[in-house]
Amino acid sequence: xxxxxxxxxxxxxxxxxxxxxxxxxxxxxxxxxxxxxxxxxxxxxxxxxxxxxxxxxxxxxxxxxxxxxxxxxxxxxxxxxxxxxxxxxxxxxxxxxxxxx
Numbered sequence: 001x002x003x004x005x006x007x008x009x010x011x012x013x014x015x016x017x018x019x020x021x022x023x024x025x026x027x028x029x030x031x032x033x034x035x036x037x038x039x040x041x042x043x044x045x046x047x048x049x050x051x052x053x054x055x056x057x058x059x060x061x062x063x064x065x066x067x068x069x070x071x072x073x074x075x076x077x078x079x080x081x082x083x084x085x086x087x088x089x090x091x092x093x094x095x096x097x098x099x100x101x
Contacts, residue, residue, distance in 0.1 A: 027089045042071035047080070 002010035
């Protein structure tokens with residue numbers, strides 16, 4: 001689904017180690033893993049008005065009820081404001097290792 005530079009499958013753990021974790025660490029944020037990322041993605045898409053069936057397809061769940069039950073969370077305004085502050089912190093550039101093949 002996500003090809004790497006040589007045509008193989010992208011190693012998501014490697015991606016997290018090289019790009020995501022350093023950026024989080026540089027901004028004092030702990031990386032909680034891909035499951036937490038997927039939940040956040042689902043909730044944010046839901047808040048943007050994306051239909052649940054589309055979110056189900058993006059997350060590749062067999063059943064929309066799984067998406068609704070375990071991934072979509074109601075977000076109070078205080079959480080939205082906190083996420084905006086997080087977005088500002090994450091937007092700061094971080095020193096990351098980039099390998100050139």
